Amino acid sequence: MSTRTARRPIMAALVALALLGTTAACAPESSTHLLTGSSAEESAEEPAAAPPAAAPPATAAEDCSDGQPPVASIDPGGSPEITSGSTMADIRERGALIVGVSADTLLMGSRNPFTGNIEGFDIDVARQIADAILGDPDAIRFRVITSGDRETVLQDHEVDIVTRAFTINCARWENIAFSAEYYHAGQQLLVPSTSDVTGIDDLAGQRVCAPEGTTTLERLAQWEGVEAVPAATHTTCLVLFQQGEVDAITGDDTVLAGFAAQDPYAEVVGDPVSDEPYGVGIPADQPDMVRFVNGVLEDMIADGRWEESYDRWLGDALGDAPAPPEPVYGRAP
Known part of the structure; x- marks a missing residue:
């Protein structure tokens, strides 16, 4: 069983807990x-x-x-x-x-x-x-x-x-x-901690998720060989990432930091490519x-x-x- 496959149940539970935190009617x-x-x-x-x-x-x-x-x-x-x-x-x-x-x-x-x-x-x-x-x-x-x-x-x-x-x-x-x-803040990447990707320039051949209709997604066209994968939201990107359907997520470092906090097998890498x-x-x-x-x-x-x-x-x-x-x-x- 791959590391990616093995961690799916754990990460699914973490996503569910995060979503519960945003919707529960707590005092x-x-x-x-x-x-x-x-x-x-x-x-x-x-x-x-x-x-x-x-x-x-x-x-x-x-x-x-x-x-x-x-x-x-x-x-x-x-x-x-x-x-x-x-x-x-x-x-x-x-x-x-x-x-x-x-x-x-x-x-x-x-x-x-x-x-x-x-x-x-x-x-x-x-x-x-x-x-x-x-x-x-x-x-x-x-x-x-x-x-x-x-x-x-x-x-x-x-x-x-x-x-x-x-x-x-x-x-x-x-x-x-x-x-x-x-x-x-600035646009960066979230990748698996085992990935060789250290920045935007290493994305050739990689599947990278970003919310559809955003300038974040449009910027991916600047890098040759990147397979841009649109999704409804960054949260949807996180699900695809944890299922192994994409290799990376791109977005503001603040958003990606939150995802890295949920996923111990992911990390934020690269220099920002936007202001x-x-x-x-x-x-x-x-x-x-x-x-x-x-x-x-x-x-x-x-x-x-x-x-x-x-x-x-x-x-x-x-x-x-x-x-x-x-x-x-x-x-x-």
Whole structure:
């Protein structure tokens, strides 16, 4: 019996447990509320054809209509402060920060099937913002949203912020605002730990899965000899991978890190072949909140909380913490 065949029952059980964690009706943690509204807990890897999720990835060389690079945000002007009449003062009066999140992106934002808590790197960022405003990292009402919901819930002021693997780009700046970049993701590969593949250039003759209709799948056409295998979602790719139907999966390193955490026989390899700068989404008419969040992010990086969160959630799959993204400012309020 091959190693691949022998591990199928084990991996099938792990996938089932992960799916249970995203769908079970567990009670949220004691001081954190969960709002589901009309949004189902769906996969974070939706086809790029869906308008809000289809915007091209941002790069440092790209300039938006205001002449600023997409990762440029509003200078915080020092440590975060809450003044009377500010957006943050209104949130403090309400008593909770409302945050749009994923509940099924393992390691970034997913529901723990044993505790019912939503947790991950994105969730840690949200908790630091809640703590800075309310003095309590658990003073949050989570709103579980899909990738396609992210801009809409901000434009409609249904949430205060979105922390859901949200790539900053010029098209989105037309509708909402962003914090400075807090994580730099990129397209990589998930392969069996026994594979000789160490990067994209080693994929000739390999079957590589990616969600259909995405730029991730389209990029595979750049490498000669690669057999691109489209699937409905990255989760479907994981099933094909564990059944031995494909040799690798490609996607954002954050997504693949979650899969590697589920599958002890898989690892993330290769240098990133795209730029996906993640930022906190904020309503466009709240520049004071943008400045405040940027101050929180600066403090989180300066005192080591950013690195601590990375090590906890992403370190095992992606290696030692990289240098945090350098904030870029210059955008007018």
